[in-house]
Amino acid sequence: MNLFDEDVPKKSPLGAVAVGEELSRLSEAELQERIEALKGEINRTQKELEQRGTIRDAANSIFQK
Structure with missing residues (x-):
């Protein structure tokens, strides 16, 4: 492990999307896959x-009677 490895942003796991991730x-x-x-x-x-x-509409119809 390199001393400076922690400075490099890690990519999200395949299929995972993190809001605010460095693009x-x-x-x-990879950008297309993200989209x-x-x-x-x-x-x-x-x-x-x-x-x-x-579900809300069904519940409302039951309790409105």
């Missing part, structure tokens, strides 16, 4: 939000 060291391909991973996470989050809305 200047990433290649174009795809972020789009996947946005879709996953939107689906969860939709599910919660459906």
Whole structure:
């Protein structure tokens, strides 16, 4: 292990995206992979939000009677 290794930012594990991560060291391909991973996470989050809305609406319809 080199004395200066701790100064070099480490890349995120494959598929992992860290918000605020240093982007200047990433290649174009890695930036594209990051975009795809972020789009996947946005879709996953939107689906969860939709599910919660459906559950909330169902609960409201039961308790509104």
